[in-house]
């Protein structure tokens with residue numbers, strides 16, 4: 001035992017004077033208290049989720065929900081035979097979501113790790129169903145394509161690359177950041193496995209013209225006999241629109257919408273690690289994608305890309321559904337929206353910024369950019385704000401063909417009460433004042449600005 005270890009026995013934490021293990025697999029262990037302190041200390045300089053205005057993901061849950069999460073970490077969700085109640089609770093959540101999204105009858109779906117897995121599975125089902133239709137007509141199946149806008153999350157391109165589907169991406173424009181039927185139409189043909197649309201884009205929080213695109217696809221079906229399904233990526237919007245804009249039709253009320261994904265860990269208000277995929281009807285899930293296996297003596301059906309995962313987040317999602325109900329979710333979403341509006345009004349009033357897509361249906365966030373010519377840009381504001389107050393408020397450029405447009409975006413979540421909103425608006429003002437006096441950030445400072453829209 002060396003002197004450091006000897007002292008640590010008496011006074012605790014030997015990493016006070018030693019480097020943290022970071023290369024070779026440690027030969028020996030350490031007392032649990034030391035290990036805990038080591039990890040805690042490492043995390044002190046981590047970004048503070050309370051000041052993270054970039055993320056859509058939940059950063060706060062009620063203590064009762066946290067207790068459910070903590071008490072069920074030792075339960076493997078996929079062990080349906082051993083944990084049948086958890087499996088039933090998953091099914092309850094799927095039924096409730098199908099109801100929320102106006103599914104016409106019996107349906108099916110899956111719990112996933114997040115929207116990314118749900119999108120991969122939903123898009124795979126589109127591909128398989130298209131293949132079945134083509135094979136039934138003895139037509140070739142070697143050139144599937146998928147149509148979506150440049151406003152989608154990167155996972156859609158990932159799907160196309162991983163699963164060999166041609167991506168047909170509708171470019172954005174300098175003043176149009178969502179897509180409509182006129183954009184989609186030229187890209188459709190008999191090899192189109194589906195159209196993916198977004199409810200609440202990552203970039204500005206707006207929705208594609210889903211009803212318009214549904215109308216176009218209905219026309220295509222009637223006039224040319226080509227049945228192209230719609231998948232709605234409602235990663236963020238799926239828990240916002242039903243409560244803030246209940247009369248807006250984007251879900252299974254529209255005939256061509258066959259599947260929807262939503263992130264439970266975004267506006268579903270659960271900590272990271274849960275998403276959902278819901279089909280319009282049971283027949284929309286391609287049967288070939290379901291695996292039946294004999295697991296520990298029982299036949300189990302699975303439709304997943306992952307296998308083992310914790311049960312906690314499914315249980316936490318169910319907790320939120322029964323705890324909040326429609327009324328509670330509406331209350332939370334309206335509170336966020338009111339605070340987002342308050343922030344937007346303040347930013348507009350100070351004259352430095354203009355709002356993006358003001359007045360259109362949007363997630364509870366503020367997307368904005370600098371108004372007029374300045375000696376500094378949005379990336380400088382992002383840097384200055386983090387330097388002065390530690391706020392993480394991203395600046396980024398839009399996807400092609402709007403890549404010259406720079407945007408800032410602040411998520412206004414439950415943790416951002418009105419007093420914090422006012423403080424944030426003042427802090428943004430002050431950051432602008434500093435920049436007006438000293439000019440933009442140094443190149444090395446700008447280098448560390450958060451440049452992606454955040455998830």
Ligand SMILES: Cc1ncc(COP(=O)(O)O)c(C=O)c1O
Nearest residue numbers: 114115116153202233235263455
């Ligand atoms: C529109 C959209 N789709 C998909 C995703 C991916 O979701 P997840 O992080 O739940 O996998 C995101 C994440 O921000 C998103 O905004």
